[in-house]
Amino acid sequence: MFAKRINGILHGRPLKLSFVGPSNTARLNIQQRRTIKLTPPQLKAVKGWGTIFNIITGAYIGGLIICFGSLYFLYQDANDRQHIPFELSFRNQITAVKAINKDDVLKSPRYAVKHYRRLLIELAKEEDPNLSFDEGTEERNYNVPLLDSSLLLYHKSKSFSNFYIDIVLRYAKALLAKGRLEDSMSILRRIIDDEELFYKLGDTEKLSQGSRLLSNACSDPKEKVHYLERAISMIQKTLSSIRIDQNFVIQDGSRITDELLACLDRLAFTFAKVGSENRKQKEEYLTKALNIYLSNLKTLVGIQRLAENGKHPDVTHPMFNCSQENLIVHIAESKAHISEIMWAKGYKKNAVAWSEDVLSECYNDAESSSKISAIVVNVLRNLSAMYGQLKDLRNKARCDKMLDGTAFVDYEETAWYDRTVNRFSKIIFNRGPLGVVEKSLLERIGRPKRIPEIEEFEDEDEE
Secondary structure (H helix, E strand, C coil), rough: HHCCCCCHHHCCEEEEECCCCCCCHHHHHHCCCCCCCCCCHHHHHHHHHHHHHHHHHHHHHHHHHHHHHHHHHHHEEEEEEEECCCCCCCHHHHHEEEEEEEHHHHHCHHHHHHHHHHHHHHHHHHHHCCCCCCCCCCCCCCCCCCCCHHHHCCCCCHHHHHHHHHHHHHHHHHHHCCCCCCHHHHHHHHHHHCCHHHHHHCHEEEEEHHHHHHHHCCHHHHHHHHHHHHHHHHHHCCCCCCCCCCCCCCCCCCCCCCHHHHHHHHHHHHHHHHHCCCCCCHHHHHHHHHHHHHHHHHHHHHHHHHHCCCCCHHHHHHHHHHCHHHHHHHHHHHHHHHHHHHHHHHHHHHHHHHHHHHHHHHHHHHHHHHHHHHHHHHHHHHHHHHHCCCCHHHHHHHHHHHHHHHCCCCHHHHHHHHHHHHHHHHHHHHCCCCCHHHHHHHHCCCCCCCCHHHHHCCCCCCC
């Protein structure tokens, strides 16, 4: 039979194969096993290395936790200071965090300029991929392209639009710190002069600050007054509880905000300065300034009396800092300005009385507050000059002696959280997220080292 099959293969016939089932033959099971046999010393060594591997794994995971935790800490802090919408790309979110952190936490707006600038350029390019913007090589172009107002109002979310306006205002302020006055004013004008943007988008207080900043930067007195009046008008239209008449006098029952009071003070100061330089309209402008300061003083004294009577003025004025120190500072500033205007109008005895009133109320608190200290020093200098012109040498000598004995306080007490964020930020920007652990370990085995300031390890313009 076997010979027949071979003969069929040789002659081209197909070969038929039949498989034998398990019942006809024995099953052959072949299993190959590999075993590693370790001697007791080798087993002990492996266990020792396992401990090392566990330590390395724990250190690696701990390092990752510290890295992500530190970076999230910076992001969350920046987001609390300035809301960052999720509409931004991840890269732009990182840029925004760097800018806000260096601006607010490290108090280095000059080092935040490059990040604000990069963020605004990238957002403009995302909306218009064909945008042609010369970033400059030797001389940087800081007058960056801005998104159109119609795009922000009708095609972007409110969260993104408000964030964008706030970033533009931050950029303009940072440019001033860098010494780019013209670029800063150009950026501010493009926002504040736009009716729709100024009245419909952005934070009311921040927009008013931008308008007040632009007023300070302008050299023309008319422009100064224009932008201050524009800021006050915008605040009044936005907050219906604020009532001010056409002469910018606060009406009875009106609420106030910190920014509104700052704008009114600045407007009165501008009127007083214009009056001192313009003889023809001197009386008119000095009277305008005096009325505003008296109105502000009346409102502030009313708030102070509420606090003294055990009531809560922060309920009726939620957007104003009703702390005792803030009220003392603003009241003293108003009285000091009233004294100066009284002197300029010729009411010299009244001017001296107003300044003496400030001195009696604030002199004992001068050493506890930098703001009160600055006011007391300024009032003492004014009083010395006034008594000198009045030929009252005894009181002049008294003021000079008090001035010599007044220690000018120039410090700001920062909270522990702000100190912690500042410390972490400088370490992370300098040594990376693991620098926090590195510094702690090095200080355990060596002497503590000072944390370098951002100016010592980072270039101002290098991105």
